[in-house]
Amino acid sequence: MIKEFRFNFANINPLKNKAPACKIELNGTQIFAGNVESTIVLQAESKQSNTLRIHFENKTGADTIVDEENNIIQDLSFELKNLVIDNVDVKHLIWRSKYIADRSVIDSCLFFGPRGFWEFSFDLPILKWFLKTNNTINKNDPDWEKDYNYYKEAWDKLSKIQTR
Amino acid sequence: MGQIKQDTDKITKIAWTLMLASAQNKLDVPGEYLWNIPTSADFDEIRGKSWGVYSSGNCIKDKQMIDYTNTVNLNKYLRDPWIVKKYEEYFPIWLNECPRFNFSGLDDFKYSCFSQGSQEYFLNFYMQHREKRFRVLKGEYWWHMEVWKNLGLQWAYIEDDDIKPNDVVIISFPFARIGDEHPQQKNVIDQCEKLGVPVMLDFIYLPNTTYDKLQIDLTPTCIESLSFSMSKTFPVANARVAIRMTRKKMHDPMQISNDENVSNRLASGLGFECMQNFKIDYMVSKYLEEQKHWCALLGLTPTKVVHFAFGDAYTQNGRSYKKRFFSDFNDQQNRYNLGPLFANKNLLHSLGYHDKI
Numbered sequence: 001m002i003k004e005f006r007f008n009f010a011n012i013n014p015l016k017n018k019a020p021a022c023k024i025e026l027n028g029t030q031i032f033a034g035n036v037e038s039t040i041v042l043q044a045e046s047k048q049s050n051t052l053r054i055h056f057e058n059k060t061g062a063d064t065i066v067d068e069e070n071n072i073i074q075d076l077s078f079e080l081k082n083l084v085i086d087n088v089d090v091k092h093l094i095w096r097s098k099y100i101a102d103r104s105v106i107d108s109c110l111f112f113g114p115r116g117f118w119e120f121s122f123d124l125p126i127l128k129w130f131l132k133t134n135n136t137i138n139k140n141d142p143d144w145e146k147d148y149n150y151y152k153e154a155w156d157k158l159s160k161i162q163t164r
Numbered sequence: 165m166g167q168i169k170q171d172t173d174k175i176t177k178i179a180w181t182l183m184l185a186s187a188q189n190k191l192d193v194p195g196e197y198l199w200n201i202p203t204s205a206d207f208d209e210i211r212g213k214s215w216g217v218y219s220s221g222n223c224i225k226d227k228q229m230i231d232y233t234n235t236v237n238l239n240k241y242l243r244d245p246w247i248v249k250k251y252e253e254y255f256p257i258w259l260n261e262c263p264r265f266n267f268s269g270l271d272d273f274k275y276s277c278f279s280q281g282s283q284e285y286f287l288n289f290y291m292q293h294r295e296k297r298f299r300v301l302k303g304e305y306w307w308h309m310e311v312w313k314n315l316g317l318q319w320a321y322i323e324d325d326d327i328k329p330n331d332v333v334i335i336s337f338p339f340a341r342i343g344d345e346h347p348q349q350k351n352v353i354d355q356c357e358k359l360g361v362p363v364m365l366d367f368i369y370l371p372n373t374t375y376d377k378l379q380i381d382l383t384p385t386c387i388e389s390l391s392f393s394m395s396k397t398f399p400v401a402n403a404r405v406a407i408r409m410t411r412k413k414m415h416d417p418m419q420i421s422n423d424e425n426v427s428n429r430l431a432s433g434l435g436f437e438c439m440q441n442f443k444i445d446y447m448v449s450k451y452l453e454e455q456k457h458w459c460a461l462l463g464l465t466p467t468k469v470v471h472f473a474f475g476d477a478y479t480q481n482g483r484s485y486k487k488r489f490f491s492d493f494n495d496q497q498n499r500y501n502l503g504p505l506f507a508n509k510n511l512l513h514s515l516g517y518h519d520k521i
Contacts, residue, residue: 151207
């Protein structure tokens with residue numbers, strides 16, 4: 001099934017002659033490669049269980065510029081601000097991700113500083129996964145499945161009706 | 165007779181469907197349709213507002229009436245210095261024409277005054293009696309209590325204290341929460357009559373009562389004023405078309421504006437047009453069978469107001485997420501507004517919700 005992915009990035013920090021670039025993969029298949037922009041929207045074939053990766057590939061040691069006291073004064077970097085899958089903002093669950101750099105794995109990291117990749121796993125339907133996962137973590141929404149089913153049934157039925 | 169089993173699952177499905185249809189512009193009559201209008205079709209938005217489908221007292225959005233009001237040329241009334249007077253004089257005639265109502269003593273309420281919605285009269289009533297203690301039965305229109313609280317006026321529920329000489333009483337008839345005469349109404353009026361406590365009867369839901377013959381006794385002299393409005397009857401609520409009838413001529417801001425002939429002519433004109441073209445019980449004649457149908461289908465109990473039914477609280481049974489009323493004084497969660505179901509008959513029929521399966 002084809003789903004839409006909307007990535008919103010912030011604090012995109014280029015150097016004088018170099019912009020941060022990324023490669024995005026879904027389940028090991030490349031779906032984007034290019035410079036990081038504030039919004040990137042993609043359509044991609046998805047499965048029931050999925051792994052999304054954003055690789056920060058063009059970062060080198062020379063892209064972090066420090067002063068005499070070793071303070072960073074310029075750095076090729078960017079941040080993932082939010083992620084919308086199939087029109088559902090995954091909101092706080094975006095933090096259930098990790099950043100894998102050359103020598104470390106950083107949990108809940110949306111900052112693309114070191115060379116490496118960000119990884120996020122989710123299931124479809126995304127809304128159902130979101131509600132279930134949220135309740136598993138926070139235990140604050142016991143009615144999620146019942147209400148999800150009401151919403152889905154209403155949505156499915158109305159999808160056959162024309163807008164007035 | 166066995167107790168009716170409520171089909172809460174179907175009630176809930178319809179609520180989700182109508183709220184989502186509102187967001188997707190798929191209702192039978194587009195526009196400002198349901199209280200608690202969703203701003204998007206997102207799950208959270210629909211979930212938080214779905215129960216609002218049943219929660220208002222709003223009128224039935226009857227397409228035929230909306231189509232008619234769309235044709236009314238209001239500008240001519242803006243230039244008509246007599247329209248407010250015509251509206252005021254015609255209202256009691258229109259009211260008396262209805263064979264469902266049998267008033268005793270209505271002729272004693274000689275003074276009619278246009279009111280910009282019932283709320284304008286309520287505010288004038290509050291000002292007139294600002295030194296007294298306001299009294300209502302539990303389940304009364306929440307707006308009173310909300311305003312009294314915020315203005316710092318004295319008030320108490322009738323159930324919480326005896327009626328005393330310095331009190332004034334407001335009763336909606338049919339009563340707001342139950343859609344029928346409050347069982348304590350007669351007793352309360354008898355007490356007020358003995359004590360000389362002024363009473364205002366709020367008849368906002370009267371046009372939609374389904375009684376074949378309703379006896380309305382207005383002879384107790386404690387009943388000083390009557391409040392009528394078209395807001396819960398016809399889809400003109402935002403035009404604020406209402407009227408007050410009193411035994412004595414009042415001298416409050418509303419009456420002064422009326423005497424000065426600066427009352428709202430657009431609202432009066434629209435109200436006059438509605439009265440000229442529709443009977444006061446138009447909605448009852450048209451929707452009584454629909455009320456019976458939906459109540460049988462959903463396991464709700466019809467009230468004596470055609471667009472209301474009574475059932476288990478819709479704020480329970482999975483409707484607890486983000487549950488809130490506009491006011492904490494609103495405890496009408498057992499009263500279901502069936503108007504959105506009536507008005508969306510075609511949509512609900514096409515989705516398989518209108519008919520028994």
